[in-house]
Amino acid sequence: MKVNVQYAEAHLADLISAASRGEIVEIDAADACAQIYASPKPATVKGPGSRAHLGGAWEGLVPVMSDEEWKALDKEIEAEMVDGPLFPPGYE
Numbered sequence: 512m513k514v515n516v517q518y519a520e521a522h523l524a525d526l527i528s529a530a531s532r533g534e535i536v537e538i539d540a541a542d543a544c545a546q547i548y549a550s551p552k553p554a555t556v557k558g559p560g561s562r563a564h565l566g567g568a569w570e571g572l573v574p575v576m577s578d579e580e581w582k583a584l585d586k587e588i589e590a591e592m593v594d595g596p597l598f599p600p601g602y603e
Contacts, residue, residue, distance in 0.1 A: 513537040
């Protein structure tokens with residue numbers, strides 16, 4: 512389905528419903544074209560500073576680390592920065 516911007520502004524809920532049924536909706540403007548298509552809803556973010564997985568194009572392709580794994584990695588990096596050598600071995 513192809514619509515203009517004015518129609519899209521007036522009927523956005525209908526266009527989203529059409530997209531959820533599998534239809535690709537194109538919104539045609541004078542200098543650009545946009546598409547509306549259905550995608551799964553992302554997971555809810557837990558709060559500020561949370562590293563919750565939000566989904567997207569990489570979903571299922573990249574392993575998702577838990578908050579505990581992130582905290583352990585943060586501690587490992589901090590220890591390397593604080594206690595590690597100024598120059599790594601083999602640096603000349």
